[in-house]
Amino acid sequence: MPALNDSLRSKLSQAVGSENLIEDDAARALVSEDIWSKGRVVVDAIITPRNTEALGLALAALSDTGRPLSIRGGGMSYTNGYTPNAQGTVTIDLGRMDRVLDIDTANMTVTIEAGCTWKTLYETLKPLNVRTPFWGPLSGISSTIGGGLSQLNALFGAGTYGTSSESVVGLKVVLADGRVISTGARMPQAKGAFYRHYGPDLTGLFCGDCGVFGIKAEITLRLIRLPFAEAYGSFSFNEPAGMIEALAEIARSGFACEAFSFDPGLARARMRRASLLSDISTLGSVISKQSSLLEGVKQAAKVALAGRSFIGDEDYSIHAVCEGRNQAGVDMDLEGIRQIAARFGGVEIANTIPKVMRAQPFTPLNNVLGPGGERWVPVHGIVAHSVAHAAFCKIDE
Secondary structure, three states: OOOOOHHHHHHHHHHHOHHHEEOOHHHHHHHOEOOOOEOOOOOOEEEOOOOHHHHHHHHHHHOOOOOOEEEEOOOOOOOOOOOOOOOOOEEEEOOOOOOEEEEEOOOOEEEEEOOOEHHHHHHHHHHHOEEOOOOEOOOOOOOEHHHHHHHOOOOEOHHHHOOHHHHEEEEEEEOOOOOEEEOOOOOOOOOOOOOOOOOOOOHHHHOOOOOOOOEEEEEEEEOEEOOOEEEEEEEEEOOHHHHHHHHHHHHHHOOOOEEEEEOHHHHHHHHHHOOHHHHHHHHHHHHHHOOOHHHHHHHHHHHHHHOOOOOOOOOEEEEEEEEEOOHHHHHHHHHHHHHHHHHOOOEEEOOHHHHHHHHOOOOOOOOOEOOOOOEOOOOOOOOOHHHHHHHHHHHHO
């Protein structure tokens, strides 16, 4: 049995409610591992607070016990981000703090609880014709915004707006002793936060910290209007050097809001993975994404005709999305990307991958398994453009 004593169990139950203090063996084992590995120990208990106040009370009850805390969101870590290493660990699971608290389209901000997923936020905002500048990773169907800020998410919107932390206006953070602090230009009330910088700003301290400086409870993000137009381009390269140089130049140009690459192995696997049924649903998403039914059918037909053989088995590829205020503008951006790709030996191919990713941004999390049952895990790093090719060669070696 877990090692909570009766006194601590009573305090935690009062703080979060007895139903939100979990000591079940199977549940404790589950939260003691992430996608890739198990912790060295199994946590003693799981706390699932419903709101910031309950979270603060729970941390206050734990503060004098000396127990290590493990902070968990959607459970999508593959870097030991929350796996326990010390006996007596208690997991704080923010999965139930998942509400969108306030949408302020006058001041163009949104405030959410840290356990809200990127998919939930995107779909809540979409009917209002707004989104956050950075709007999620591929795992956004399950991964939380608090976890994303702790790990510095990058993908959708990152080419233009940077990682998740660069869209933050302010945070409400609960410290280890239960005290609550606000960062950025957050007002005491939920409404009113609109600008991050007004004097010294502590917000960045709590971004990319893996939760070690405090637990992000509430997050205020900037809003922007949804783009009026998009354009998509894909390009094939027969060797990695040209692909990497082209990708760096695309980033420097500012033409793409997203640009990413596939190596030959990943491209082959992704082409093999999807079933016919998912292909059909994908075509429906492509149709609904377009500005008119006629345009949707035309774009879906292009995807269907391209099939899955548009990338050569040994080719490297770049996939880019441009977004902007009108079609002429994004078409000009895409033409700039075409010229960059051609300069480094790229050949334009069917733009199926970026088109489908924009139509279905948050898909089921099957990427931890390869099509042959292999166990997969991403490996991420950040390097400067000037050393990207050298880094690639070292990794490949």
